[in-house]
Amino acid sequence: MKNEIRVFAPASVSNIACGFDVMGFAIDEPGDEIVLRISERPGVTITKITGENGRLPLEAELNTAGAPLLSMIDKLHITCGIEMEIHKKMPLGSGLGSSAASAVGAAFALNELLDLGLSKEELLPFAIEGEKIASGSVHADNVAPCLYGGFVLIRGYNPIIDVVEIEVPENLYCTVIHPQIEISTKEARKILPKTIPLSDAITQWGNTAGLVAGLLKKDFGLIGRSLQDVVIEPVRSMLIPGFDEIKKAAMDSGALGCSISGSGPSVFALSSSLQTAVETGKSMKTALERFGLSGEVYVSKINKNGPRIIELK
């Protein structure tokens, strides 16, 4: 039996312009690292959290990575205790699915460490327990892509979460810029309209259907035309200094489309080549800096794997 595991769980981009609350994809970096050790002390003991300046709770039941473990221990009648280290490698409130990565990383790690043999479908509800703590509501559009890897559609939640994996074209690249400000997901939800014009809803569902069709048909033109958000982006972009200029810079660099990652402030763009994705990152960064903000840029393919084991011993 193994005694310790270290895993990586990737960041993810959710909403993806038109697909608010129903779409997300994983990226190669950044991502969180979770270390679990079998312990004689029962329950879950969080021994260390790094990378978040002491802002996350050490109490397992209040922690997005702790809650999934507690739920697994309870539901699966696990008798051993677990010690956990959480190494945040991406900022909180960045719009990159930071809490989802920690929750998924923890659930994935325990499954591997104890050889529980749970499928991704079976792990998902546990990971969602963690996400619930972070966002205050049940959303799987970061958790599912982080766990499954790739591009994921959450068709619906009723009666159970319906996760649909959408194959993406080989040459699809993502550029993410993370401006050095923070937006709380809870706050970003509060400013959303409760009702929207039917005409805007129709535009949006034409685009969600178009985006899925574009991905599955490997039609980059269609993907680009579908990456439009007439409902959420106009509201939330006001929280991101220089958003319009960052987006314009991305489009001028040849990106297929550009919008807010999750609830922001990160902004993502999709491109059909690595070169365009890199150029897009540079020009987005230049645009952001004109507003006196610095930003970290990440360029990667869509991450097709989800979490992975770094070390198991």
Added chain:
Amino acid sequence: MKNEIRVFAPASVSNIACGFDVMGFAIDEPGDEIVLRISERPGVTITKITGENGRLPLEAELNTAGAPLLSMIDKLHITCGIEMEIHKKMPLGSGLGSSAASAVGAAFALNELLDLGLSKEELLPFAIEGEKIASGSVHADNVAPCLYGGFVLIRGYNPIIDVVEIEVPENLYCTVIHPQIEISTKEARKILPKTIPLSDAITQWGNTAGLVAGLLKKDFGLIGRSLQDVVIEPVRSMLIPGFDEIKKAAMDSGALGCSISGSGPSVFALSSSLQTAVETGKSMKTALERFGLSGEVYVSKINKNGPRIIELK
């Protein structure tokens, strides 16, 4: 040079539960027939209309099949005159794209008769001229499937109509029942809400994306789960006597899903086998008859061809 053409243009099912205003597919029957003859009399002369009890105008500019021809003659500088017979083989106000079929049939026929060599993309705007007369607004969710055949997504209209052809699984069958009542498309639009809850919109765009994914991935289960309409059907179904019972009968017979065709009163169901589609038709008819209404039932695969030439001489 040929002097006369007779074409068939198929009925179509639009909206398809979740895809209000953005989706439609063509079916094998019913459909309209259009006859065009080259004439010495300039312009468009409608010599005969059958199957509609004298309710459609003989003035070409007011007729859904006449307007496309006038527009083609004008824009393409056609010098000969055209005589037209319109044989309505499906009821007006049935929710089966009757006006679209006539408009498409006329535009398609003229293109073939005069060897104009227009592509479907080029014919589409002319056919839409006719649909505009019927519905009072520019909608392509019957015209495009009727013209292109197959299952069509209208991703959007801005800046131009974006028609996306969605390949469907081979064994997808449609059952349509047309209750013997009439609903005006214009009236059926008036009762729709101007705004909808954001949460309903999210449910709907999860389903539109799910339906496209289900079709392209040939996943009948996903198709079925996506065939849900929380926005339009709850309102419009009130205009259709016995709708809930007809739908229940279809689902009990094993259909993947069931909803209103276009603005109704026709109701469609999709099935994964011919046998289920036929059984579904029988039970929908029985359910309808309990409400004292008779109804015509049509069962077919998705029509992949669009309009076709019956005779050219």
